[in-house]
Amino acid sequence: MTILPDEDVGMDVLADHMDPDAAACPACGGAVALDDDLVVGEILYCEHCGAELELISIDPPRLELFEEEEK
Amino acid sequence: MPSGASAGGAVGIWRFAERFERAVPVRARISLGEGDTPCQEHVALAREVGLERLWLKREDLNPTGSHKDRGAAFQVSARVADMLASGHAGGTLVISSSGNAAVAAAAYVARTPFHLVAFVAPGTPDARVARILEAGADVIVSEQAISLCDAYARSHALANLRPSTDPLAVFGFMSLGWELLEAGTSADSVFAFASSGTSLVAIGRAVEEGLDGSSKGGRTGAWPFGLHVVQGTYAHPIAGRFDPRPVPAGEGAGDGEGKTGAHGARKTRRLGEAVRLVTRSGGSGWIVTDDEAEDGRRRLSAAGIDVSIESGAALAAAQRAAAEGRVKRAIVVLTGASRREEGRMSVDGPTGRLLRAETLDDLDPALGSAP
Numbered sequence: 001m002t003i004l005p006d007e008d009v010g011m012d013v014l015a016d017h018m019d020p021d022a023a024a025c026p027a028c029g030g031a032v033a034l035d036d037d038l039v040v041g042e043i044l045y046c047e048h049c050g051a052e053l054e055l056i057s058i059d060p061p062r063l064e065l066f067e068e069e070e071k
Numbered sequence: 072m073p074s075g076a077s078a079g080g081a082v083g084i085w086r087f088a089e090r091f092e093r094a095v096p097v098r099a100r101i102s103l104g105e106g107d108t109p110c111q112e113h114v115a116l117a118r119e120v121g122l123e124r125l126w127l128k129r130e131d132l133n134p135t136g137s138h139k140d141r142g143a144a145f146q147v148s149a150r151v152a153d154m155l156a157s158g159h160a161g162g163t164l165v166i167s168s169s170g171n172a173a174v175a176a177a178a179y180v181a182r183t184p185f186h187l188v189a190f191v192a193p194g195t196p197d198a199r200v201a202r203i204l205e206a207g208a209d210v211i212v213s214e215q216a217i218s219l220c221d222a223y224a225r226s227h228a229l230a231n232l233r234p235s236t237d238p239l240a241v242f243g244f245m246s247l248g249w250e251l252l253e254a255g256t257s258a259d260s261v262f263a264f265a266s267s268g269t270s271l272v273a274i275g276r277a278v279e280e281g282l283d284g285s286s287k288g289g290r291t292g293a294w295p296f297g298l299h300v301v302q303g304t305y306a307h308p309i310a311g312r313f314d315p316r317p318v319p320a321g322e323g324a325g326d327g328e329g330k331t332g333a334h335g336a337r338k339t340r341r342l343g344e345a346v347r348l349v350t351r352s353g354g355s356g357w358i359v360t361d362d363e364a365e366d367g368r369r370r371l372s373a374a375g376i377d378v379s380i381e382s383g384a385a386l387a388a389a390q391r392a393a394a395e396g397r398v399k400r401a402i403v404v405l406t407g408a409s410r411r412e413e414g415r416m417s418v419d420g421p422t423g424r425l426l427r428a429e430t431l432d433d434l435d436p437a438l439g440s441a442p
Contacts, residue, residue, distance in 0.1 A: 045344070
C-alpha cells in the first residue's frame, strides 16, 4: 500500500518507516493503521494526536481531517 | 431516585440491564415505559407488498413516539449514575439533533436534576421544537447546530448526548436488537430506517454478541436475519454503499432534496461499522424515494397504523426487496410515529427558552453560566 505523507507535516522519518497498511495522519504525520475492510468515507482516529480523520480513498490510501457537516 | 426511575429497574430497556457493558445502578435508572414494543404479524399487508410473512416492530409506540427513547433512557440514566457517584447535583446536558433524539432526550432529562440545552437547525418542524420546550429544555436554533453544540460542550465540559458521537448511545438501542431476537419470528430480514446508523449498529452488535458465543448472548451460528438499512434520497451515507439504483432526478442525490430523513447526516462516524455489520448479516441497503416512502406510509395508515415517513420508507424497502426476490419474511421496524400520533411529554414546570445563536459569544450571555 503506497503511503502519501502530507508534505506540510515534515514526517519524513515516520513515512520512511510506515507500515505498508498505514497512512500518514494529515495533522501530526503519525502512522494510522488501515484495516483491510475499511470503506471510503469511514471516520478514523489518529492514536498519536487524537484527530478525527476521513478516509478519502483506499488505493492509494488518503486521509483528510474530518469536517463536521451541518446538515 | 429521579422522577420516572423504575423501582427494581426491570421494565423497558432495563430488563436487559445485566447485558449492558456499562452498569447503571437501579436508583439511577429512568424509564418512561420505553421498549418491549410489540412485534405484530400482518397477513394482509404482507400479501399486499409481496412478502410471505411480515412483522411490524412498533417502535412508534414508545413514550415520545420513536425508538430514540431507548437510547435516551440509557444515556440520561448513565449521567444520573455519574451524578450520584460524584455527589454533585445535576448540571447541564446538551444535544444537537433536529430529529426525534432531542425530543426523547428532553423527555428523559426532564425527570432528572439535569437541564438540557438542545441545538437544532433552522427548519426543524415547529411542533418538534415545541415538544422540546414543553419538556423544559432550552432550544438553540443555529445554522451551525452541530459544531456550536460541540463547542459549547467542550468549553463547559458538558456531556453531549448526540447519538452519533456519544459512546453511551448505542447501549439503549441494543435492547431493540435483543427484542428482535426474542420475538421468535421466522423472518429472514429486518428493515430499519437509519440516520447516523447508531441504532442500526446497536442491533448488529446485539445480534453478533450472541454469534460470538458470548456468555451474555447464548446464540451461536449464523446471523438469524439479514440486516437491511433504509435511507432517503436526502442523505444515504450507509445505504448508498449497497443500493446501485440511481437516485431519481429532483430527488437529491446528496444535494439536500428529499423529505424522507430530512436533516439526516451525509457523513456519519458509524459508517464503517454499519457497512460491515450489514454485509456480514447478508443484508443490504436501500435508498427510498419520497414517493415510495409515502406509499409505504399510506399502506400502513390503511392498516390503521399512523407512522412517520421514515417508517413508511422501511416498508417500501421491504416491498422492493421482495419484488427483487431477495427476501420473503421480513420484520419492518417502524421507527417513529406520525407527527399527530407522537406522545406529549409535557412536565410540570416552566417551558424552556427558544434562542437563536451562531457563536459561543451569542450563547454564553443568553444561557448564563449554564453548568
